[in-house]
Amino acid sequence: VAYTANNLGIAHLNVANFIVAGMAASLAGIMHAPLTGIFLIAEITGGYALMVPLMITAAISYLINRSSNKYSIYTKPLAEKGELLSHEDKDTTVLNMMKLKYLVEDDYLVLSPGQLVSSQMDWILLSKRNIFPVVDHEGKFHGLIYIEDILRSRSTEEHGVLVDDLMQPAPAAASVNDSLKEVLKIMEKESIWVLPVFTESGSYLGFVSKTAIFTKYRALLKRQADYLA
Structure with missing residues (x-):
């Protein structure tokens, strides 16, 4: 602008001053940090006499850029990966910090297709779980059995009951x-408390429960409370 005005003879403006103001505006807009843009450029160029113009251009640039771009050049990659700590949505922020693979419980008693339920009855009764996955020797998940069905078959003295007879398909599963966040949506939709988890290749890995998720969530929320406040 200054260069054009000077060439047209409209006015005699200091081109260097406009360059300094433009530098401050660029930094303020790109970084979403108007104060950084103002003081950094003023310090580098020694242009403290231009503090008011720097403040005006930096503020305008910041407001325009922030209205169209929610994240700065530094926070956008983190936001796209779900790793950005945000003051706006603490629930999503904390959930994004948690990884499903660390919450999978693999201590469930695994039953095999074609197996007699009675052959595993002692272990079933000792188990603290009420769900038993049915997995073959290749790690393929076939379904699950609920303790209620096992006890019902036991009460009717059906000793020849096979795992396949009591097995039910899982209502849903997770990778x-x-x-x-996706896992909790599935649990809410299906009204279930636990969900089978598979590896990338589709093999059975274990189960994840709402209890484990909420316990970890509360621990992380407490640890991040000061930062997010």
């Missing part, structure tokens, strides 16, 4: 790379 180890799914986000916790």
